[in-house]
Amino acid sequence: MPSSLLLSYYGDDLTGSTDVMEALSLGGIATVLFLDPPSAEQLACFADCQAIGLAGTSRSETPEWMDDHLHHALAWLRSLGADLCHYKVCSTFDSAPGVGNIGRALEIGRALFGQSCVPLVVGAPQLKRYTVFGQHFAMFQGDVHRLDRHPVMSRHPVTPMGEADLRRHLAGQTELSIGLADLLCLAQPDIDERIDRLSAGHQVLLYDVLDTRHQAEVGHQLWRTRQPRGSYVVGSSGVEYALLEAWRRQQRVPATVPSFTPPGAVDQLAVVSGSCSEVTARQIRWAEANGFRAIGLDVAGLIGDEHGEGVMQAVLEAAGDALADGMSVIVHTAMGPETNASAVTQGDPQARHRIGRSLGQLLRRLVEIHGLRRVAIAGGDTSSHALRELNIHALTTRLPLPETPGSPLCRAYSDDPTFDGLEIALKGGQIGSDAYFVNLRNGRA
Incomplete structure (x- = not known):
């Protein structure tokens, strides 16, 4: 098991899992994604990795399935001893009470980690996803749409998004109290004290993210408020993009962007x-x-x-x-x-x-x-x-x-x-x- 593990994560589907892996890899964090908890031999092959992911299917599963399977997956990730454990959701937050219930995932992880308040970060400017005063927006073909008016996500065949207010949407999936660190809060000079008060008063804290300035502040707060033996956070790959800035400031990641060799063409795909x-x-x-x-x-x-x-x-x-x-x-x-x-x-x-x-x-x-x-x-x-x-x-x-x-x-x-x-x-x-x-x-x- 890697000795300097910064992050472990569970992706609620495969594309979400590779989303996190890409964000970390671009930031210079060596990352591996497993499809199931690996054997000791398989894990040993990636001893140089600073982040380890586990690809799941919970986005398309029921809350009952989560009760049976998600706890075990998160428990294995917690056993790795990373500073943070991330439950990765889609950046368009598509979910419903009966399918891909994010509220249930919040409840399971909060109990497992013994955490009073779980941070929630969905906005990711790199993916053209924005959270403003709790309302979520996503770009489609060059135009930014409120989520409940998004040409694709509002018509999703399984989890159509009829509500852009993420707190209202999430309230249909959990009874946990949900606070909001909005753009105005993030701009205040006493931001640390404000976040501490919000965290003490709520069981979930949603962060606004409009641009990379807000993202950097959110990353600072996620890292500052982590528990000594690891904390649980829920959100899109906006979590990783935010943390990367905090890690750069602390010189935990390389200053230069890693390079990747183009693979060239193949005859058939x-x-x-x-x-x-x-x-x-x-x-x-x-x-x-x-x-x-x-x-x-x-x-x-x-x-x-x-x-x-x-x-x-x-x-x-x-x-x-x-x-x-x-x-x-x-x-x-x-x-x-x-x-x-x-x-x-x-x-x-x-x-x-x-x-x-x-x-x-x-x-x-x-x-x-x-x-x-x-x-x-x-x-x-x-x-x-x-x-x-x-x-x-x-x-x-x-x-x-x-x-x-x-x-x-x-x-x-x-x-x-x-x-x-x-x-x-x-x-x-x-x-x-x-x-x-x-x-x-x-x-x-």
């Missing part, structure tokens, strides 16, 4: 997508016009058949034919929010999980048969369940992608030589330009 986002649909259409073959997976047939073997075999053969023809391939379950995948899986988490696992099994077979060395998975929930089918136990950052901050190209670690060293990108549904998949194949950031 295989993508599986469970995203219902219109952004991903546009990316698929663009890829079709630029050397990819797009293949739809019949979601109703996959779920309706007890095993879905016929549906899976047909798609595997079609994808194999495309690769044999020298093309790249995208297997997708939806082309935007209005396709039937959303209706078929609505309110049925097991159906969504099955789709993710099936896409992962398909991708595994394509890698095994065709010797692919670069692949991609689109959709946050999909990534969480699909990647676990690839016999991979850890990821590190191969190359940050400035076009899609939070979704880097990763290097996979596996005991199976087929998957060890595989380059894999995990993309949230609403992330990236139309040319994303084409640029990924061509090795362009």
Whole structure:
């Protein structure tokens, strides 16, 4: 176990987990992300890391699932002895009482760490996410939208965001009292005393973040108020961006930004997508016009058949034919929010999980048969369940992608030589330009 561990974290989905890994790696913090608690031998391979993550699936799970699984995951992370343990949520805070309940995660971690008040940080200017007087905003195609009016997140098929006030939204998930350190508070000369009073009066403290100045102050407060034997914090990768500034001031991180070698182009890229986002649909259409073959997976047939073997075999053969023809391939379950995948899986988490696992099994077979060395998975929930089918136990950052901050190209670690060293990108549904998949194949950031 690393002797100077600054941070441990649990990502509530795969793309959220790689988001944190990228932010830390760009800041010069050596970071590894495990898919499950590792063996002693696997952990020893990353003894130089200052941050260790555990990729989870809680964003797509019920509170009952969290009661059974999340406590154990956080307990393992706490045992590592890091200064801070971060429960990572999506920077658009999409959650609901019955699915991805952030309030329940706050309760579980607060009790485990014996903490009176848990900090909550969601704003991340680097990702174009802003929290102002408790209201949350996110950019989409160049325009900043209040979260309840966001063209994508307000229409999310599982956790539509109908409330931009994060405290009001969270109040529907927990009875914990929630305070606010707003922009005016963060600008006061007696900020330390004000934060101490707010923390003493509330069980959760939400911080505003509009720009990097506020972010730096928030990082100072997170580090200043940590408990001697480790503290629990909840939020987006805005937590890491804030802490990095505090660590730089204390010379705990390198002064210079690390460099990453471009990976170059590959002849073929295989993508599986469970995203219902219109952004991903546009990316698929663009890829079709630029050397990819797009293949739809019949979601109703996959779920309706007890095993879905016929549906899976047909798609595997079609994808194999495309690769044999020298093309790249995208297997997708939806082309935007209005396709039937959303209706078929609505309110049925097991159906969504099955789709993710099936896409992962398909991708595994394509890698095994065709010797692919670069692949991609689109959709946050999909990534969480699909990647676990690839016999991979850890990821590190191969190359940050400035076009899609939070979704880097990763290097996979596996005991199976087929998957060890595989380059894999995990993309949230609403992330990236139309040319994303084409640029990924061509090795362009």
